[in-house]
Amino acid sequence: MSEVIALKGSVLSLSVLKVFSDDFAKVKAVLTNKVAQxxxxxxxxxxxxxPEVSPLAPMFLAQLVELLHQQNMMPVGVRTADPQLIExxxxxxxxxxxxxxxxxxxxxxxxxxxxxxxxSSAASADTPDQGALMVKTAVxxxxxxxxxxxxxxxxxxxxxxxxxxADGHIHVYGKAxxxxxxxxxxxxxxxxxxxxxxxEMVCIAGLxxxxxxxxxxxxxGWVEICLQQDRLVFNLL
Amino acid sequence: xxxxxxxxSGKGGVGKxxxxxxxxxxxxxxxxxxxxxxxxxxxxxxxLIMGCERRVVYDFVNVVQGEASIKQALIKDKRVDNLFIxxxxxxxxxxxxxxxxxxxxxxxxxxxxxxxxxxxxxxGIEKGAQLALFYADEAVVVTxxxxxxxxxxxxxxxxxxxKSKRAIEGDDPIVEHLVLTRYNPNRVQAGEMLAMEDVVELxxxxxxGVVPESExxxxxxxxxxxxxxxxxxxxxxxxxxxxxxxxxxDKPQRFLSVEHKSLFKKWFGK
Numbered sequence: 001m002s003e004v005i006a007l008k009g010s011v012l013s014l015s016v017l018k019v020f021s022d023d024f025a026k027v028k029a030v031l032t033n034k035v036a037q038x039x040x041x042x043x044x045x046x047x048x049x050x051p052e053v054s055p056l057a058p059m060f061l062a063q064l065v066e067l068l069h070q071q072n073m074m075p076v077g078v079r080t081a082d083p084q085l086i087e088x089x090x091x092x093x094x095x096x097x098x099x100x101x102x103x104x105x106x107x108x109x110x111x112x113x114x115x116x117x118x119x120s121s122a123a124s125a126d127t128p129d130q131g132a133l134m135v136k137t138a139v140x141x142x143x144x145x146x147x148x149x150x151x152x153x154x155x156x157x158x159x160x161x162x163x164x165x166a167d168g169h170i171h172v173y174g175k176a177x178x179x180x181x182x183x184x185x186x187x188x189x190x191x192x193x194x195x196x197x198x199x200e201m202v203c204i205a206g207l208x209x210x211x212x213x214x215x216x217x218x219x220x221g222w223v224e225i226c227l228q229q230d231r232l233v234f235n236l237l
Numbered sequence: 238x239x240x241x242x243x244x245x246s247g248k249g250g251v252g253k254x255x256x257x258x259x260x261x262x263x264x265x266x267x268x269x270x271x272x273x274x275x276x277x278x279x280x281x282x283x284x285l286i287m288g289c290e291r292r293v294v295y296d297f298v299n300v301v302q303g304e305a306s307i308k309q310a311l312i313k314d315k316r317v318d319n320l321f322i323x324x325x326x327x328x329x330x331x332x333x334x335x336x337x338x339x340x341x342x343x344x345x346x347x348x349x350x351x352x353x354x355x356x357x358x359x360x361g362i363e364k365g366a367q368l369a370l371f372y373a374d375e376a377v378v379v380t381x382x383x384x385x386x387x388x389x390x391x392x393x394x395x396x397x398x399x400k401s402k403r404a405i406e407g408d409d410p411i412v413e414h415l416v417l418t419r420y421n422p423n424r425v426q427a428g429e430m431l432a433m434e435d436v437v438e439l440x441x442x443x444x445x446g447v448v449p450e451s452e453x454x455x456x457x458x459x460x461x462x463x464x465x466x467x468x469x470x471x472x473x474x475x476x477x478x479x480x481x482x483x484x485x486x487d488k489p490q491r492f493l494s495v496e497h498k499s500l501f502k503k504w505f506g507k
Contacts, residue, residue, distance in 0.1 A: 138441050140395035141388050142362075159391050159439060177439075 247389030249360030257357035259465035263480030265320035281325035288461025301338030446479035
């Protein structure tokens with residue numbers, strides 16, 4: 001049987017349009033002038049927009065995309081970390097690329113043992129080498145544990161009034177009576193695994209369920225919680 | 238080298254001061270030199286329970302603020318040798334205490350050759366309670382067999398593990414002990430109180446002992462006598478066990494089961 005599709009990763013070279021001014025008229029004038037010098041070169045050229053100024057006017061991105069189309073270029077995405085711009089880009093159907101922090105990446109590769117540096121670069125790149133955060137003592141009432149950008153493993157109890165939060169998965173080898181938040185940065189693939197569930201609340205990527213809504217049969221032994229179509233799904237293991 | 242022991246609970250009215258008084262008296266009876274400090278500035282009670290309220294000249298705040306020496310302020314107990322009380326001030330508030338001041342007092346007591354310094358913490362988790370536990374080497378967490386008390390004890394255990402001097406400086410952690418007071422096996426059986434096993438399981442620290450609920454405790458407190466010094470009552474026996482276990486003796490837990498009144502007792506009252 002012949003292959004119908006194949007999904008593969010590929011590194012492509014794209015042109016990046018850096019924008020240093022928030023004055024659209026000025027940008028338009030300069031850009032039009034530039035394209036006029038070599039119209040063939042710019043024809044159907046895929047472009048990633050990278051604004052270097054913020055904040056931009058709400059209509060700036062839309063106007064710029066329209067201008068690029070007029071000039072026969074192909075805007076495909078935006079490289080930014082600005083939440084407002086990301087929202088506009090998604091609305092306009094553009095891909096969002098993470099800005100590259102050159103210094104952080106270099107540090108990461110050169111000196112992986114340096115944990116504080118690695119932590120500072122965690123925001124820009126995923127750092128699977130960091131591993132899960134391990135907590136071996138009971139998380140007590142009033143205490144909060146946050147595993148930023150990684151998984152969390154608790155090998156003791158989570159007592160009532162305690163909170164455990166992770167951007168990744170959460171594993172609890174013990175009784176969980178407090179609140180559990182997995183995928184707290186919006187990761188909908190995050191899952192929760194609990195040896196004995198009696199939590200006040202479980203939450204994945206902002207979708208939560210309170211204790212009284214959790215069926216008793218899931219409070220007997222190992223249970224897995226995941227998110228399927230905006231609903232928390234419980235599976236006995 | 239003096240060991241500093243904080244008696245704490247989070248919640249109020251669970252028996253911290255009663256436990257401090259009896260625990261200190263029990264250790265002193267064993268021959269140790271013991272000082273017990275009332276950290277509940279503004280609501281002093283320890284001196285009442287120890288029966289020395291009319292002998293307070295200088296108090297803890299006076300010493301912390303350098304207005305009196307530790308020797309002037311320590312009140313020697315009249316019943317037990319080697320037992321000294323440092324009363325709280327009734328007229329000041331908890332802001333009168335400072336961390337350095339408290340540290341200085343504990344240093345002075347160490348220099349004076351005390352074996353144990355018992356810090357009777359105020360209720361709550363604010364400044365007063367945090368000062369009482371800051372210098373602790375060991376903690377006696379007093380809990381009643383009810384949900385709110387257990388929750389508050391859990392909270393205070395978290396604070397012991399995060400905000401004590403030992404935690405901040407990365408030393409060996411504070412040794413934690415649990416004392417379950419006001420335990421009533423009848424009410425546990427009726428489901429009105431948490432069972433000992435449930436409390437121990439949740440707090441997950443070593444149980445030093447269970448003190449049964451009894452009128453004798455109130456009576457002893459009202460007459461200014463640490464209940465451990467009252468002969469022939471169950472609460473006194475319980476506190477003696479607690480002191481023995483603290484000092485390393487292996488004793489089975491008592492006062493956990495329902496007491497069946499004998500026919501004799503039924504006929505002739507108590």
